Amino acid sequence: MKNAVLGIGASPRKNGNSDMLLKKILEGARSENVKTEMVQLRDYQFTACTGCEMCRKKPECDGLKDGMQLIYPKILEARGLVLVSPTHNYNVTAWMKAFIDRLYCFYTFTDDRPRNYSSSLAGQGRKVILTAVGEQPSYEEAIGLSIDAMRLPFEALGYDVIADLPVLGIFDKGKINEQADIMEKAGSLGRELALSVIKNNK
Ligand SMILES: Cc1cc2nc3c(=O)[nH]c(=O)nc-3n(C[C@H](O)[C@H](O)[C@H](O)COP(=O)(O)O)c2cc1C
Numbered sequence: 001m002k003n004a005v006l007g008i009g010a011s012p013r014k015n016g017n018s019d020m021l022l023k024k025i026l027e028g029a030r031s032e033n034v035k036t037e038m039v040q041l042r043d044y045q046f047t048a049c050t051g052c053e054m055c056r057k058k059p060e061c062d063g064l065k066d067g068m069q070l071i072y073p074k075i076l077e078a079r080g081l082v083l084v085s086p087t088h089n090y091n092v093t094a095w096m097k098a099f100i101d102r103l104y105c106f107y108t109f110t111d112d113r114p115r116n117y118s119s120s121l122a123g124q125g126r127k128v129i130l131t132a133v134g135e136q137p138s139y140e141e142a143i144g145l146s147i148d149a150m151r152l153p154f155e156a157l158g159y160d161v162i163a164d165l166p167v168l169g170i171f172d173k174g175k176i177n178e179q180a181d182i183m184e185k186a187g188s189l190g191r192e193l194a195l196s197v198i199k200n201n202k
Contacts, residue, residue: 002201005029005080005193007038010096013086014042017133017176021167022084024183025129028190029080034197037078039071041095046071048098055105059120068102075103080127080197081159082190083150087134090144100153107157122158125200129193130154130164131186135171142168162196163189 007026011018019040026036044067052063061068075081085092092100109115130150134142143166151161165185170176177183 002077002079003194003198004035004037004078005082005190005197006074006078007036007082007084008096008099009038009040009042010083010085010093010099011040012042012093012095013173014040016086016173017167017170018084018086018131020174020176021131021133021165021182021186022082024186025082025084025131025190025193028187028192029082029194030190031187032191032194032198034080034194037074039074041099044068044071046098046102049101049104055107056109059105059108061102061105064102068099071099072105075121079125079201080193081154082129082131082193083154084131084133085146085150087132087143087146090141090146092132092146092149096150100150103153103157117156119156119158124158125197126157126159127162127193127196127200128154128159129162129189131167132165133167133170133176135169137169139166139168142166162193165189 007022046067054063085096132146136142
């Protein structure tokens with residue numbers, strides 16, 4: 001189903017701020033009659049990419065038969081994606097980083113050096129929203145590299161980043177729910193993503 005939005009959550013903390021933000025964005029997408037699904041990476045058993053390069057021989061991750069194999073079909077199906085990560089040490093969480101590295105199997109490389117590459121996810125009108133949550137009051141400390149750490153690889157994979165939402169100054173579990181402006185923005189970004197996916201698939 002092309003008109004679908006997949007949400008990827010990368011917090012180890014169940015019912016924390018990232019979970020609530022992701023739920024709100026997906027709720028917004030559903031209000032535009034788009035099918036949504038939420039994947040919490042903490043619920044899947046998967047390892048970081050081992051660089052085995054077996055995906056050079058077959059266009060899939062053939063080297064690691066783990067929980068990512070359940071997530072790949074969902075990525076292929078949904079043309080809209082939402083990534084939410086808390087900031088851990090100025091960057092995305094280890095779950096998000098491992099998830100991104102495991103998307104290496106969607107690339108094809110040439111044999112020259114440095115290798116040129118293309119992505120099998122490109123050219124399909126795929127859209128993504130990126131969000132990160134941190135406790136510190138300044139962007140540098142609360143978000144740091146998190147948004148860029150998602151933006152650069154997803155642009156390389158052929159996604160159009162339609163928005164990012166950095167959330168600063170939130171530490172306590174679920175505290176984000178009290179930030180009406182942020183939650184409202186999250187809902188409206190979800191609607192925007194859904195409309196953009198629908199428009200693209202017309
Ligand atoms: C290991 C670890 C590292 C963290 N590093 C940062 C950081 O670099 N900057 C920051 O502002 N907050 C940092 N935090 C705080 C979390 O980003 C913050 O509490 C966030 O609201 C957690 O989101 P969650 O409820 O979705 O897990 C860190 C928390 C943990 C557990």
